[in-house]
Amino acid sequence: MEGLISALFVFVLASFAGFEIINKVPPTLHTPLMSGSNAISGISLIGALLVASSTENLTLATILGFIAVIAATVNVVGGFLVTDRMLEMFKKKEG
């Protein structure tokens, strides 16, 4: 129970931090912000890694975990790269 309470603390504080950090993003950056934060939401990859390797032999849990690892990795890698591709275009005309 204590673990849950401190996890809730972390969740609430992180949400407030998120609101503060992201407020006032100019419209030009809305798409990159969305795809970049989308890549961060692929953080469930960490959970997927833990579930996929929770036993040595193949079980339903590890199979589901394995699929989750693939899905989350596509989310993370695709998300960061495509955001970088976009931001590169934004940058090149400044010079």
Add this chain to the structure above:
Amino acid sequence: MAEFLPSGIQLAYLTAVGLFILGLKRMSSPATARQGNILGAVGMLLAVGATLLDQHILNYTYLAVGLAIGSALGVWIAYGVAMTDMPQMVGFLNGLGGLASSLVAVGEYWRLTHSGTDIPIVVGISILLSVLIGNVTFTGSMVAFAKLQGILPGTPIKFVGQQWVNGALLVGFVLGSGWLLFQPDLWIFLTINLIALVVGILLVVPIGGGDMPVVISLLNSFSGLAGSAAGFVVMNNILIVAGALVGASGLILTQIMCKAMNRSLLNVLFSGFGSVTAEGAATEQSQGTVRQIDAEEAAMIMGYARSVVIVPGYGMAVAQAQHAVRELAEALEKLGVDVKYAIHPVAGRMPGHMNVLLAEANVPYSQLYDMEDINPQFPYVDVALVIGANDVVNPSARTAKDSPIYGMPILEVDRAKHTIVIKRGMNKGFAGVENELFFKERTMMLFGNAKETVMALTNALKELQG
């Protein structure tokens, strides 16, 4: 050593969280955004690396294979996608994030029930929440993807009693969840999963293309919350924090998008905008005559103007006309015309859609203007050139109280000295309302595909230069 490892991993997570926060912070300014994204990626790499050192990891083979397949697919998608397809790309990736979160919860549920231990009620609730949010994000995003990709029709799909079905599904989910907390049962668990998947589909199916910016932002927020919920399942702070950050950012974008349409989130989700407008349209016919011109005439008007403001919309994205538009702007500038772009916050299918396309075509940002900045300038503008935008320039949003878009802030192109509208035909916009702009005295219609028409304009302008 073995004792230090767990706290080492936690410290690595803490650093990763710091990097996410710094990264997101830097994403809010064009000058530092790219660096911010890289910081986020480094944080993710650090978190994954630290996790692999965890002693609970008993089998590396599957992880290596999964990471390799996922990375290869990720690289392939990221470099293969066209910028015009960015909304569906974001939707698709979002869906995968939701799927992963939900699978983590399902896998954990299966592992716990099969290890013979009781599932603590707190973990049970976390699992159920994770399944609900994750699955809704997954199917919702995939429907959004299918609509944007043209696999499903972009118009709202509604059926009688939809609200009742949704309500019944939610009641079923809550009842089943309550049962599961006291009596684990695989079949009920699977049924609940199925219900959540169907809810995701039903949530997005009735939403039309023009409301996609709101839906995509909301699903983005959900994917973060799904990650957080998965964090509660495996009791891992980094998932909770990163998920909460994304949840907050998605919610902020959702709010901005709703405000730009002057509608509430509930209205967007449940009104099926654009599906019930038959009567409204019937009363608004015969508003006068439409003045049609050809590319040469339009080029004459623009070539001799002092200032031209280009207003791009979804039509420009569909026709992939962004490069042609830039060339047009350059041709105008050669003739000494001052060119600006006016961007409505919900133009296109996702927040910032037009900005990305114009950036791809190398349009300098200094020429892009937000709605609030450009609107006061329209009375002094010689020509407003509307390319494939409709509802966001419809003056009835200001005047017609019975119009579904009444009160939505618009780009006031009708206040410019001349308005030229490039459009394929007289079709209505997404909201299904007649646009009185087209019938105004100072408005000229230039019918045709956005790309071809813009190219014709550019050629005509080049002839003016002689």
